[in-house]
Amino acid sequence: MKKTGILITLMVLAAVPAAAQDRAGTFEISPFAGGNFGGSLYSYTGPSTPYVKLDVGDSAAYGARFAYNFSRWAAIEFAWAHSSSGLYTGPSGAFAPQTKVGTFDNDAFEANGVFSFTKGKVVPYFTVGGGVNSMKLSTTTGGSSSSTRFVGNMGIGMKFWIDPHFGIRIEGKVRSTNVGNNGSSCGNHNYCDNNYYYDSSWYTSGEATGGLSFAF
Numbered sequence: 001m002k003k004t005g006i007l008i009t010l011m012v013l014a015a016v017p018a019a020a021q022d023r024a025g026t027f028e029i030s031p032f033a034g035g036n037f038g039g040s041l042y043s044y045t046g047p048s049t050p051y052v053k054l055d056v057g058d059s060a061a062y063g064a065r066f067a068y069n070f071s072r073w074a075a076i077e078f079a080w081a082h083s084s085s086g087l088y089t090g091p092s093g094a095f096a097p098q099t100k101v102g103t104f105d106n107d108a109f110e111a112n113g114v115f116s117f118t119k120g121k122v123v124p125y126f127t128v129g130g131g132v133n134s135m136k137l138s139t140t141t142g143g144s145s146s147s148t149r150f151v152g153n154m155g156i157g158m159k160f161w162i163d164p165h166f167g168i169r170i171e172g173k174v175r176s177t178n179v180g181n182n183g184s185s186c187g188n189h190n191y192c193d194n195n196y197y198y199d200s201s202w203y204t205s206g207e208a209t210g211g212l213s214f215a216f
Contacts, residue, residue, distance in 0.1 A: 024071045026069050027066070027069070029214045030211055032062065032064065032169070033061065033209060033211060034060075034061050034209030035059070035060060035207070036059050036083035036106075036205060036206070037058050037206040037207070038056025038085050040053050040054070040203075041055065041087070041104070055087070056087060057085045057088055059083050059084055060084075061081055061207055061209060062081075062082055062209075063108075065080075066078050067114060072119045073115065076111065077111070077127070079109075080107065080109055082105075082106065084104075085106075089101050101139055102137060102139035103138045105136040105137075109133075112127045112129030112130075113127065120161075123161070124156070127153075127157065127171070127173070129153060133148065133150075135149065151175055153173055153174065153176070154173070155171055155173030155174065157169060157172065158170050158171075165215050166213070168213070170209070171207075172207070172208050174204065174206055174207075175206075176203065176204045180201060
């Protein structure tokens with residue numbers, strides 16, 4: 001009888017950690033910080049000038065995520081991410097000299113689906129979603145303009161749960177913002193004049209972040 005009682009106790013204790021990893025019906029708050037890796041925003045051609053790019057530099061990034069777990073496998077997450085990068089221009093080429101011409105600020109507000117691959121204390125996941133990106137460009141000469149455009153993203157990450165309510169989270173993400181239609185002029189875009197044209201309708205950047213997760 002005593003052995004049976006000990007066995008039942010051990011089974012209950014073993015079941016507690018497993019039950020604690022079932023996130024269904026729980027919320028998570030995840031502040032984060034890391035780096036934003038900018039890309040090419042526009043290209044430039046003139047009557048007697050070489051091919052020139054307008055590039056967004058690398059910078060720090062930070063923000064927060066708030067998620068609701070529908071099940072142990074799927075969640076919806078609302079996120080805000082901010083970065084403030086230098087804006088550079090110069091000839092195209094890997095080692096070509098560039099000149100800083102301003103700053104480029106981004107505030108992305110997104111709703112994402114988060115899909116976990118496993119359950120337990122180490123949880124790899126995939127995320128995809130979209131929203132709006134509020135962008136502001138400021139030049140060194142004092143000019144500025146702003147625009148809010150659609151943004152889409154996808155990424156992968158990993159959660160490391162130290163206990164049922166606290167963990168560490170790392171994530172890598174690619175984000176693309178619709179900056180306007182291709183063409184030889186800027187149309188209704190706020191950021192440039194008729195000397196610029198678009199390589200693409202999308203401005204794409206990368207993001208690598210780490211932070212904490214609080215579950216309740």
